[in-house]
Amino acid sequence: xxxxxxxRASILLFLLPFLCSSFSSENPTDRRILVLLDDLxxxxxxxxxxNSLKSRGFDLDFKLAEDPKxxxxxxxxxxYDGLILFSPSIKRFGGSLDLASVLEFVDSGHDLIIGAxxxxxxxxxxxxxxxxxxxxxxxxxxxxDHTSYAASExxxxxxxxxxxxFIQSDVILGEKKIAAPVLFRGIGHSLNxxxxxxxxxxxxxxxxxxxxxxxKLSSPPSLTGSAISLVSVVQARNNARVLLSGSLDLFSNxxxxxxxxxxxxxxxxxxxxxxxxxxxxxxxxxHERGHLKAVNVKHHKAGETAEPAMYRIxxxxxxxxxxxxxxxxxxxxxxxxxxxVQFYMMSPYVLKTLSNDQKGxxxxxxxxxxxxxxxxxxVEYQRLGYTSLSLSKQIxxxxxxxxxxxxxxxxxxxxxxxxxxxxxxxxxxTIIYLYNK
Amino acid sequence: xxxxxxxxxxxILPGSLEGAIRAIIEHGNYNNNRRRKARVVNALExxxxxxxxxxxxxxxxxxxxxxxxxxxxxxxxxxxxxADASLHETTRPPVEFLNQCLLDxxxxxxxxxxxxxxxLVSRKDYWxxxxxxxxxxxxxxxxxxxxxxxxxxxxxxxTLSVATKGEEPFKQKLSPDTPSSSPPASxxxxxxxxxxxxxxxxxxxxxxxxxxxxxxxxxxxxxxSFAFVLKSDGKGKSQxxxxxxxxxxxxPLQASITLGTxxxxxxxxxxxxxxxVHLDPVNPQAIPSPPERYASKPExxxxxxxxxxxxxxxxxxxxxxxxIVTLPVLLGAWLLLGGNISHVGKALSASxxxxxxxxxxxxxxxxxxxxxxxxxxxxxxxxxAAVVGAVAYVSGSRALTEVQERRFAGxx
Numbered sequence: 118x119x120x121x122x123x124x125r126a127s128i129l130l131f132l133l134p135f136l137c138s139s140f141s142s143e144n145p146t147d148r149r150i151l152v153l154l155d156d157l158x159x160x161x162x163x164x165x166x167x168n169s170l171k172s173r174g175f176d177l178d179f180k181l182a183e184d185p186k187x188x189x190x191x192x193x194x195x196x197y198d199g200l201i202l203f204s205p206s207i208k209r210f211g212g213s214l215d216l217a218s219v220l221e222f223v224d225s226g227h228d229l230i231i232g233a234x235x236x237x238x239x240x241x242x243x244x245x246x247x248x249x250x251x252x253x254x255x256x257x258x259x260x261x262d263h264t265s266y267a268a269s270e271x272x273x274x275x276x277x278x279x280x281x282x283f284i285q286s287d288v289i290l291g292e293k294k295i296a297a298p299v300l301f302r303g304i305g306h307s308l309n310x311x312x313x314x315x316x317x318x319x320x321x322x323x324x325x326x327x328x329x330x331x332x333k334l335s336s337p338p339s340l341t342g343s344a345i346s347l348v349s350v351v352q353a354r355n356n357a358r359v360l361l362s363g364s365l366d367l368f369s370n371x372x373x374x375x376x377x378x379x380x381x382x383x384x385x386x387x388x389x390x391x392x393x394x395x396x397x398x399x400x401x402x403x404h405e406r407g408h409l410k411a412v413n414v415k416h417h418k419a420g421e422t423a424e425p426a427m428y429r430i431x432x433x434x435x436x437x438x439x440x441x442x443x444x445x446x447x448x449x450x451x452x453x454x455x456x457x458v459q460f461y462m463m464s465p466y467v468l469k470t471l472s473n474d475q476k477g478x479x480x481x482x483x484x485x486x487x488x489x490x491x492x493x494x495x496v497e498y499q500r501l502g503y504t505s506l507s508l509s510k511q512i513x514x515x516x517x518x519x520x521x522x523x524x525x526x527x528x529x530x531x532x533x534x535x536x537x538x539x540x541x542x543x544x545x546x547t548i549i550y551l552y553n554k
Numbered sequence: 555x556x557x558x559x560x561x562x563x564x565x566i567l568p569g570s571l572e573g574a575i576r577a578i579i580e581h582g583n584y585n586n587n588r589r590r591k592a593r594v595v596n597a598l599e600x601x602x603x604x605x606x607x608x609x610x611x612x613x614x615x616x617x618x619x620x621x622x623x624x625x626x627x628x629x630x631x632x633x634x635x636x637a638d639a640s641l642h643e644t645t646r647p648p649v650e651f652l653n654q655c656l657l658d659x660x661x662x663x664x665x666x667x668x669x670x671x672x673x674l675v676s677r678k679d680y681w682x683x684x685x686x687x688x689x690x691x692x693x694x695x696x697x698x699x700x701x702x703x704x705x706x707x708x709x710x711x712x713t714l715s716v717a718t719k720g721e722e723p724f725k726q727k728l729s730p731d732t733p734s735s736s737p738p739a740s741x742x743x744x745x746x747x748x749x750x751x752x753x754x755x756x757x758x759x760x761x762x763x764x765x766x767x768x769x770x771x772x773x774x775x776x777x778x779s780f781a782f783v784l785k786s787d788g789k790g791k792s793q794x795x796x797x798x799x800x801x802x803x804x805x806p807l808q809a810s811i812t813l814g815t816x817x818x819x820x821x822x823x824x825x826x827x828x829x830x831v832h833l834d835p836v837n838p839q840a841i842p843s844p845p846e847r848y849a850s851k852p853e854x855x856x857x858x859x860x861x862x863x864x865x866x867x868x869x870x871x872x873x874x875x876x877x878i879v880t881l882p883v884l885l886g887a888w889l890l891l892g893g894n895i896s897h898v899g900k901a902l903s904a905s906x907x908x909x910x911x912x913x914x915x916x917x918x919x920x921x922x923x924x925x926x927x928x929x930x931x932x933x934x935x936x937x938x939a940a941v942v943g944a945v946a947y948v949s950g951s952r953a954l955t956e957v958q959e960r961r962f963a964g965x966x
Contacts, residue, residue, distance in 0.1 A: 263764055263814025263821040274816050313847060323768055323777045324812045324823055337781035342768060344778075381820070431858070455850040468854035486856035501848040524928050528864035534874040538881040540920045547916055549888060551909070551957055554896035554966060 145410075145443050145504075147198035147228055147403040150175050151189070153182040153214075155204040159365075163203065166368045169396050173445075175199075175403070187212030189222050199228040199403055202244070205365055206236040216240060220247055226355045228402050232365035234303045235259050248351050248359050249312035252304050253340055257329040260305040260345060260363065264324035267300055268380040274330055277302045279379045280347060281390070282320045288407040288502030289318065289350065291397035297386035298379055299394045300372045303364030305345040314351050316501070318398065321345035350402070356504040358402045368395055405445035407502045413439040414508055416494060419482060427513045429521070430487045436494060437480035438471070438508065450477025459495040460486065461509075489516045706820035707762055707813040712751035714827055730811070730824045751782075753813050762815040769829065772805045779812075806830045897965070901956055908952030915946035 150170065154160060160167065160179055167177060178197070180187060182204035189195060200222060209215075223229050233241050233252065242252050259276050266275040279298035283290055299319060305327040308315045320343050327340035348367070351359040366372050368391075377389040400406050417424050419433035428434060436458055441448040456479050460467035466486040471479035485492075491513050498506035525533065712728035728751070749767060752759050765782035806828035814821030864870075901909055919942050926935040960966055 261764070263816070264812070264823055275814075323770070323779065324764075324766070324814065324821070326764055326766070326779070326781070328763070330816075341766060341781060342777050342779035457850055457853075459854075460856075465854050466856050468851060470850060470853060484856070484858075487858050488856075499848060520929060520931060526864060527867050527870050530870040530874040531877055534877040537924075538878050540923075542881055542884055544916060544920065545885060547913070548895055549893045551913075551953060552895040552897040552901055554894050 145404045145408045146174075146445060148174070148176055149197045150177050150199040150201060150403075151197040152177050152179045152201040153187070153204045153207070153210070154179060155182060155206055157181065159203050162370055163368050165370050165373050165392065166395055166399075169392075170399065170403075173400075173405070181211070182207040183209070183211040185211045187214045189214060189218055195222065195225065195227065197222075197227070199230070201230045201232075202241065203232045203365055203368070205233045205241055206238050208238045208240055210240070216243055216247070219244055223248070223353060223357045223359060224355065226357045228358045228404070230360040230362075230399070230402060232362050232368055234363070234365045237304060245306065245361050246309075248361060249309045249315040250306045250346065250349050250351075250361050251309060252306045252363060253327045255327075255329055255339070257331070258304065258327045258338070258340075259330060260301070260303065260321055260325055260327050260340075260347065261330070262322055262325035264380065265298075265322045266380050267298075268378045275380075276330070278321065278325065278347070279377050279389075280319055280321060282322060282343065283394075284316060284318045286316075286502045289316075289398065289401050290394070291400070291406075293393070293397075295390045295394050295397075297388060297390040298377050299367070299390045300375065300377055301347050301364045302366045302372075303347075303362070305340050305347060305363055306349065306361065307340055307344060308346055308349060312351075314353060316350050316352075317346040317348075318350050319346070319348040319394070321347055348398070350398070352502075352504070354505070356408075358404070360398060360402045367391060400445070401502065404443065404504075406443075408443040408504050409440055409451055409498070409506050410443070410448065411438050411440050411496065411506050411508055413437070414494070414496075414510055416510070416512070427515055428485045428492075429515055429517065430485055430489055432485045433482060434485060435480065435482040436471075437478065438496060439477050440479060440498075440506070441477055442503075450475075452477065453500070455500070456496065456498055459493075459497070461493045461495045462488070462490050465495075466492070485514055489514045707753065707755055707815070707822040708757075709751040709753050709811065709813060709822070710757075712749065712811075712826075715748045715750075726827070728811075728826050730822060730826070749782075749811075751811070755815075755819060762813045764812065764814045764821075766812040768810050768812060770808045770810070772808060897960065900960070900965070901953075904959075905952055905956045908949045908956065911945055911949035912953040915942050915949060918942045919946065 152160075152167070157179070171177060182202075187210055189197060189200070200219065202219075219229070229248075231241065231245060231248075233245070235257070237252060237256075245252055260278060261275050262278045263275050265279055267277045267279040278301045280301055281295070281298040283295055283299075301319070305321060305325070308317060323342045325342065325345055326338040327345055328338045347364065348360070348362045351361070353359070362368075372389055373392040373395075375389055376385060376387050378385040415424065415438070416434055416436040418428070419435055438456075438458075440451040440453075440456065442451040443449075452473060452475055454470070454473065456471045456473070458469055458471055458481060459465040460483070466488065467483050469481045469483055471481045473479045491511060494508070494510045494512065496506055496508040708730045709728075712730075714726045714728050716724045728749070753762050753765060754760065755762070766779045767782065768777055768779045770777040807830075808825055809827050809829055810823060810825045812821065812823045814823075919939065922930075922935060922938050922942060926932075957966075
């Protein structure tokens with residue numbers, strides 16, 4: 118009995134790698150996503166968003182945030198590629214999930230979406246702070262805008278904001294312009310000025326401010342004007358992407374479907390920009406767009422093809438690399454005219470912009486500096502919305518060998534003359550010595 | 555409180571402090587027992603000028619007070635009208651003093667009027683903004699009937715003043731409709747900019763939830779909003795540095811005023827005046843360079859060392875010729891001294907192989923050294939030199955033996 122069990126187990130172990138739907142490094146898009154909810158009703162009230170993810174091939178796993186069996190990893194392997202936290206009021210996650218494990222999840226290169234609202238707990242605020250944004254410290258404060266609120270849904274408190282102040286980036290928000298203002302109801306946040314990786318995707322209008330609705334302004338509001346960020350994204354150095362929204366309603370079916378008219382304007386949109394905004398943004402967050410890879414890094418002496426183990430100073434060399442962008446389904450050539458290569462030893466000695474053939478092949482040529490040492494070819498490519506490329510390849514550079522110098526220089530002609538005439542003189546002397554009478 | 559409200563309804567017109575004071579003088583002091591439980595958080599004293607036509611003590615003054623009662627904080631304006639000699643003599647801070655006064659029931663409380671003062675103070679080394687509520691120009695009507703039509707916000711009695719220490723401030727009236735046509739207010743490092751206004755809803759003084767002064771830089775679109783403090787004392791100063799982009803701006807900064815509140819009222823957002831910032835030319839502000847993000851860097855081209863410089867070719871050639879000429883001179887000298895090669899035939903016939911090999915190997919050795927200098931490596935040179943050297947050694951000893959034989963024979 119025991120033997121058969123053992124046998125079965127060994128077969129299972131053998132088959133395990135084939136059974137797992139293994140994550141292919143060739144496909145950077147996330148597949149398995151854990152969705153944590155306060156209340157399972159969000160599953161239906163936000164179903165348009167979830168269905169759009171499902172239709173794009175994502176595997177959504179809905180769980181209550183206080184589920185005691187919650188866990189992101191098993192046997193040291195992550196079970197999910199992405200995490201959606203639609204549980205603003207959760208004070209403590211169930212299971213083994215906590216602040217540290219969420220941060221570790223991001224630190225290991227996975228993606229995160231946080232939807233908060235005015236009930237945001239300290240836990241959610243702490244996660245946001247760790248990601249580089251600070252929600253308004255006043256827990257009762259919401260974003261108020263008396264100038265650009267949504268007139269169609271006016272309830273007198275001007276907290277449903279129609280905002281169209283988007284980040285100027287085709288890669289984050291898609292090539293198509295967001296057609297209508299985005300409706301937002303929730304809390305504002307500010308970006309940590311020391312964190313250069315956070316980007317404001319949707320900012321409030323200059324007349325917005327963040328304050329408690331129920332009391333008069335007793336002191337100047339801490340967040341005012343367009344410094345308030347409504348939706349922000351972070352792309353970490355490990356290319357993990359995080360979306361932080363102060364509004365959970367932003368993703369809801371109700372705001373997806375509602376018409377929108379900005380107060381004080383006569384243009385009425387039949388449908389708010391929320392669906393387009395959220396869909397495009399989620400494509401970026403889950404690496405369906407803006408993910409670069411570099412392959413075929415090559416360098417060789419001009420006119421040769423083999424890669425040398427070492428260059429000599431003043432050699433002419435050629436460097437090339439192929440860069441592709443993931444389109445969600447396949448790798449497409451990435452075309453840009455600002456990719457640069459550095460020939461680097463402590464500091465760049467040469468920094469050149471690479472030419473490209475419009476098919477993702479980047480190349481350049483330059484002369485090795487007349488300084489010897491251990492150099493690196495470095496490509497550090499960081500552009501708004503794209504994953505960062507960081508390539509480096511080490512290569513030593515040696516000085517001239519003794520016999521590689523020019524042998525006859527004009528300044529030394531007298532010395533050559535002296536040497537050769539003494540050699541001739543010695544030969545004549547030998548003859549005279551041998552044959553003198 | 556009830557009597558205060560009745561009083562407000564009955565007597566006080568907005569915008570007139572003098573009217574309020576006159577009413578108080580006519581009605582006397584108002585007692586309010588509920589004030590006992592209130593605690594003064596902050597207070598600011600503001601002396602008032604005597605009301606025209608009435609005899610009024612010179613130490614008539616108003617206090618703007620933040621009062622905490624239960625949980626809510628409210629701003630009250632306390633007008634102190636009765637002459638009280640002890641007020642000016644007291645050295646106690648206003649908070650403590652006012653707490654005492656509240657207990658003494660000698661204060662009339664009126665809701666804070668929609669008046670604010672925003673002061674921009676510039677320091678030697680940076681610009682800062684202080685907000686304080688100082689002057690009191692009017693008193694609010696506490697209970698206005700709610701308006702059925704959409705009211706719109708505006709402001710009146712607005713002045714912008716730019717003051718230099720010890721000089722008469724430059725003043726300018728502000729209007730909500732049009733940006734000031736006069737030249738932009740110029741601000742230098744020692745100036746204080748101050749905006750005073752009364753917020754109105756349909757012409758009636760009222761306090762909005764939001765009152766901002768927004769300063770925008772035209773080129774970058776960067777904006778910074780400063781909230782007017784509609785109820786606060788002057789001591790809790792909030793300071794903000796103006797972003798450096800503002801200071802570096804070449805165009806005048808645009809200042810606009812935003813007033814708005816909940817409900818259907820139409821908010822105001824009006825570009826009101828411009829500010830021209832003049833930097834201190836003596837101590838220029840250090841402006842950080844823009845961060846290097848998401849941008850390509852300027853190209854770096856290595857500057858190679860210049861080729862070594864050589865003297866003119868002619869000089870080298872002349873000296874080379876001078877050196878080469880020494881060889882014929884040397885040969886001529888040997889000839890003069892009797893040098894000759896008359897024994898060539900004798901020697902070659904005596905031992906032809908040894909002589910030709912020896913001379914050949916000397917020549918070859920010189921050739922090897924030449925090649926070593928010109929292109930050969932040491933490892934190419936050494937075997938060739940060894941072979942030629944061995945030949946030279948063997949053939950040389952034979953050839954020299956033959957020379958020795960000739961010497962012994964007395965032929966040389």
